[in-house]
Amino acid sequence: MAQRALSTSIGFLLPPILRNEVGETRTVGIEVEFAGTSAEAAVRALHRTFGGTIIEEDPHAYQLMGSIIGDMSIELDSRMLHPGKRTKIGALPRIAAWCGFAASYIVPCELVTAPIPMDRLHEIDQVLTILRGIGAKGTQDAAFYAFGLHFNSEVPKQDAQTALAFLKSFVLLNAWLRREVAPDVTRDLLGFASPFPLGYVRMIAAPDYWPSMERFIDDYLAASPTRNRDLDLLPLLHHFDAQRVRALLPNEKINGRPTFHYRLPDARVSDAGWSIAPEWNRWVAVERLAADRDQLNALGSAFLAFSGEPKSWANVVERVALT
Structure with a gap:
């Protein structure tokens, strides 16, 4: 059974314009890159806490739909490794899947959330805690790659x-x-x-x-x-x-999409x-x-x-x- 999400004690500021043109609370989507664990292990760990339905797109790409903190996707961050996402070279499913297993040691995973209201942004810290608990690594652990944290903030x-x-x-x-x-x-x-x-x-x-x-x-x-x-x-x-x-x-x-894509910060997932x-x-x-x-x-x-x-x-x- 899914556990209820609890807020963190760290303060998240709200922007001066909190609502969009139609009066709804503005949303923000989050992207976090990490390594050290597979996309499957990550999505199953999140499912245990937040519930929802796991959808496997391929062995290295998953969606978690209808969780208590919204929809999320987790996949290896390379389109060439996903057989359902056709590339110009037309990667075959078996080859792409095999390459994905090999690349999982060097290619980071990317977690992408659906847009969530800005006043619920604190819930994402719980996602990071779960990933950290199953061994996810961040920028400080990588020798040749730096992992990013991106905010996709809805325009007011x-x-x-x-x-x-x-x-x-x-x-x-x-x-x-x-x-x-x-x-x-x-x-x-x-x-x-x-x-x-x-x-x-x-x-x-x-x-x-x-x-x-x-x-x-x-x-x-x-x-x-x-x-x-x-x-x-x-x-x-x-x-x-x-x-x-x-x-x-x-x-x-x-x-x-009607969002600003802020991509300057690093993702330091393993930092407690x-x-x-x-x-x-x-x-x-x-x-x-x-x-x-x-x-x-x-x-x-x-x-x-x-x-x-x-x-x-x-x-x-x-x-x-x-x-």
């Missing part, structure tokens, strides 16, 4: 100005975020969560840069035609205008003291600045006038981020 309003306000806020706080998050150097070397080009940052930081949706998308694609950003906006821009995005990126793996709360609370700092247009524009002007090192700018914006 689906328009260009809201999306741009968040992006402005993020790039202005980025030096502080990177200092606090301190992502593993491997992720930087592999380009998994690269910062935006400085020229683009300076363009969008300008207080008078509030373009139309069409220009916003075109400017973004010209400067950053890649998923490998610390704040990946391609899923959101694809949701806004799929044809415009696909015209430039016809083969990029993009699923359009690790919670996603501090990482989430730093994202809330981005949301707070994005919601304050006057402060956002003032900080943009200050950034354009600043000539010091990024670590010095981090000290400047720390007061803004922590208010």
Whole structure:
């Protein structure tokens, strides 16, 4: 029988705009990469605590549907290893499954939750506790790979100005975020969560840069035609205008959705003291600045006038981020 989920004692901050355009509590989907255990062992451990129904897609990809904390999927993080997810090379089921067993020693698993209300985010820490209990490993345990923690935060309003306000806020706080998050150097070397080009940052930081949706998308694609950003906006821009995005990126793996894809933090699953709360609370700092247009524009002007090192700018914006 499934046990009821209990909240943790770590404080999860709420964003200044908690409801979306139709008055519902905004949601956030979580992605956590880990190693040290199989997808099957992980989903069965979660099922014992949270209940629901296990669906096996293949020997290395599972879904847990209808659990008391929502739906989740767990799979080896490589599409080539899943026979049901056809690739251009047309991997056969038996070959893909066999390769999956071999790759399970070096390819991480990825847990993806369905969107959950932001005021229930604390429940995800219980998922991490269960994974830790069956031997799941995180970034600090890997020699050649760094595991990520991603937040897919629903936009409070689906328009260009809201999306741009968040992006402005993020790039202005980025030096502080990177200092606090301190992502593993491997992720930087592999380009998994690269910062935006400085020229683009300076363009969008300008207080008078509030373009139309069409220009916003075109400017973004010209400067950053890649998923490998610390704040990946391609899923959101694809949701806004799929044809415009696909015209430039016809083969990029993009699923359009009305969310910001924040992918800077590391996943440190095996660390007994690790919670996603501090990482989430730093994202809330981005949301707070994005919601304050006057402060956002003032900080943009200050950034354009600043000539010091990024670590010095981090000290400047720390007061803004922590208010």
